[in-house]
Amino acid sequence: xxxxxxxxxxxxxxxxxxxxxxxxVNAAPLGLPAVPIPADNPQSDAKIALGDRLYHxxxxxxxxxxxxxxxxxxxxxxxxxxxxxxxxNGLLGTRNAPTVINAAYMQMQFWDGxxxxxxxxxxxPPVNPVEGGLPNHDALLKIIxxxxxYVKAFKQVFGVDKKDITIxxxxxxxxxxxxxxxxxxxxxxxxxxxxxxxxxxxxxxxGLEVYLGQGRCVSCHLIEHDQALFTDNRFHNIGVGxxxxxxxxxxxxxxxLKAKNEGADVDVTVLSDPDASELGRFAVNEDxxxxxxxxxxxxxxxELTPPYMHDGSQKTLEDMVNxxxxxxxxxxxxxxxxxxxxGIRPLNLSDQQKKDLVAFLKALTSPGIAAKVSSxxxxx
Amino acid sequence: xxxxxxxNRREFLKKGSALIAAGSLPLSLVEVAFGKTQAESFTFAYIxxxxxxxxxxxxxxRNWDRxxxxxxxxxxxxxxxxxxxxxxxxxxxLGTPEEIDHGLDLLGALRGDVHHVMGEHDYYLDxxxxxxxxxxxxxxxxxxxxxxxxxxxxxxxxDDWIHKKWDSPMHRMKAMARLDNPDGSPFLVGDPQREWLRxxxxxxxxxxxxxxxxxxPLQKIYKGWNFWTDDAEQIQAMLKPFDKVTVLYGHVHQIQxxxxxxxxxxxxxxxxxPWPYPSTYTRQASYLPKLTVEINRADPFFxxxxxGWQFINMHTxxxxxxxxxxxxxxxxxxxxxxxxxxxxxxHQAESARIPPMKHF
Numbered sequence: 211x212x213x214x215x216x217x218x219x220x221x222x223x224x225x226x227x228x229x230x231x232x233x234x235v236n237a238a239p240l241g242l243p244a245v246p247i248p249a250d251n252p253q254s255d256a257k258i259a260l261g262d263r264l265y266h267x268x269x270x271x272x273x274x275x276x277x278x279x280x281x282x283x284x285x286x287x288x289x290x291x292x293x294x295x296x297x298x299n300g301l302l303g304t305r306n307a308p309t310v311i312n313a314a315y316m317q318m319q320f321w322d323g324x325x326x327x328x329x330x331x332x333x334x335p336p337v338n339p340v341e342g343g344l345p346n347h348d349a350l351l352k353i354i355x356x357x358x359x360y361v362k363a364f365k366q367v368f369g370v371d372k373k374d375i376t377i378x379x380x381x382x383x384x385x386x387x388x389x390x391x392x393x394x395x396x397x398x399x400x401x402x403x404x405x406x407x408x409x410x411x412x413x414x415x416x417g418l419e420v421y422l423g424q425g426r427c428v429s430c431h432l433i434e435h436d437q438a439l440f441t442d443n444r445f446h447n448i449g450v451g452x453x454x455x456x457x458x459x460x461x462x463x464x465x466x467l468k469a470k471n472e473g474a475d476v477d478v479t480v481l482s483d484p485d486a487s488e489l490g491r492f493a494v495n496e497d498x499x500x501x502x503x504x505x506x507x508x509x510x511x512x513e514l515t516p517p518y519m520h521d522g523s524q525k526t527l528e529d530m531v532n533x534x535x536x537x538x539x540x541x542x543x544x545x546x547x548x549x550x551x552x553g554i555r556p557l558n559l560s561d562q563q564k565k566d567l568v569a570f571l572k573a574l575t576s577p578g579i580a581a582k583v584s585s586x587x588x589x590x
Numbered sequence: 591x592x593x594x595x596x597x598n599r600r601e602f603l604k605k606g607s608a609l610i611a612a613g614s615l616p617l618s619l620v621e622v623a624f625g626k627t628q629a630e631s632f633t634f635a636y637i638x639x640x641x642x643x644x645x646x647x648x649x650x651x652r653n654w655d656r657x658x659x660x661x662x663x664x665x666x667x668x669x670x671x672x673x674x675x676x677x678x679x680x681x682x683x684l685g686t687p688e689e690i691d692h693g694l695d696l697l698g699a700l701r702g703d704v705h706h707v708m709g710e711h712d713y714y715l716d717x718x719x720x721x722x723x724x725x726x727x728x729x730x731x732x733x734x735x736x737x738x739x740x741x742x743x744x745x746x747x748x749d750d751w752i753h754k755k756w757d758s759p760m761h762r763m764k765a766m767a768r769l770d771n772p773d774g775s776p777f778l779v780g781d782p783q784r785e786w787l788r789x790x791x792x793x794x795x796x797x798x799x800x801x802x803x804x805x806x807p808l809q810k811i812y813k814g815w816n817f818w819t820d821d822a823e824q825i826q827a828m829l830k831p832f833d834k835v836t837v838l839y840g841h842v843h844q845i846q847x848x849x850x851x852x853x854x855x856x857x858x859x860x861x862x863x864p865w866p867y868p869s870t871y872t873r874q875a876s877y878l879p880k881l882t883v884e885i886n887r888a889d890p891f892f893x894x895x896x897x898g899w900q901f902i903n904m905h906t907x908x909x910x911x912x913x914x915x916x917x918x919x920x921x922x923x924x925x926x927x928x929x930x931x932x933x934x935x936x937h938q939a940e941s942a943r944i945p946p947m948k949h950f
Contacts, residue, residue: 429891499916548663552894
């Protein structure tokens, strides 16, 4: 019989092996681990520069106006400051654009984790009918192959001729660029990991106590002893969006599964259909326990990325704190979803504690990111 | 706007399989083909041990309400619908009418017919009077698609303990609810009910698959916590002549399974809270079923971790139990025809096991 200790050792060994299979280019910012780089997509300056251009390429859309940067804009802290994103020809999606900052650390991409990494993630938006709206990846590759500068760059980076450029080359370049968008060094990082006890305000220090204690935040938005990603890479139903599908969950789930079995694409369906969107992780893994469960997002730079939640339904940090304080609902007497995560319950925070918690959340802003952001006004 | 218009199709690289979690529950149960026996295949759901607890007025303990509410909402999503649902007992914590009534109100949201089992938390305040008034008999049998189901009240005990000089009925209730109570009393099916069972089984042919449902295990696991029924061997002997027998029980709030001769045993989860495995808690004799792979330690932050409910696939008289475990890994314990006993589909190999809780 293998002891608990033995199995722990084997798990630890597994981590060492996979870590050894990665190369590291970027030094880790204060408060963050080294950026994980997949063995089959090493970083290079030329690849990052190519990814940067592809990320900003508006021609990869039906109306020639939408790039990755449209919804993940540097001057908006790599979001779009909209409740839900707007694609080609003004079409609206169903979900709030998460920031690209530190997405490199996420173990799964998208709110429902439907793609395992940045490479796979980057392939979806150009061909989603409410985002880029291209008919297929061939349309995107044609634009690349018809552009001499791109052809030259792909040859330089991947050693491929024009006809051999694939969507995977595109994906690797975009992912490489996104792996450079990392940011730590916030007042919290300097306080917690930099030894500077004056880096956070007194209110933020009190807010950290709420965060770790009565607020119960840290159980999902993790802070480790040597770094903090503020996510557990898990999926939880915290009550957001429940009102919209109340009483219809069974019907929506059944219709969705029927359509999926007949070949409907998950990426297309969840971004086009507001009801299907609310199924969350269930739409991906069909696990009854994951109805309405969404990935825990990072909290870094949260002050710069309103509005909040997967549907952008909370406009301010104060609104968001109230939502949690009420145990997963806007008002204390709103109905609760029966699928609510067991981690969510009324918190009974005082007004002072709520203010302190917001002060702490504002201490998670990276100065390098904030310097590029001129406004955090929500765009209706 | 019509939702179906949005489910448009697109030629796409199918890479879904790598993303679908191995432990996910099928919302659509695949009908399992069965051989030419008299038993048809069908499914049923099993919810148990909600321990609804009254505070005062209209206030009940939120956590236990949430557990039952969640299990009901999830069970309601099963398609095709299960043929019926078992509620495995201990709907109440201290057996009061308020608790039983509130629990039944919540269960009213469940789609489908419910067969109830009496738990000791439902019984020892008024000796089951309010429960029987609201629900009906505490032991009964029925036939369904070629399977004979028997429900027993296994949480009775000796009359002299029941009727000894208690300060109040609530005193008796709390004495039976206590773990490691030196003045407790072991559970019994008892002579009259065993005689009823003998007569009931006389009518049943020996090749009819038999499912016996009780609250406490009809096998002896750990006496200090009443994971135990004192006349278990006598019941087992009555079941022995049958070809295929499955015993389902609640009470223990944990995954257990076992095979004793022709009888497969399965425990079901509570919707309220998990108990640790008795072997991890005591140096006294414990007979934890030898086949059982223990569940991993629950994370107390997630109140639902370590709780859950089950849906059960019944085919050719054998039973597969699928455990829906929020905030944990779902599990299935499936009868292996070749081995002749239930097998945990995820965790049989030593290397595939989750280290269970071994200490506090």
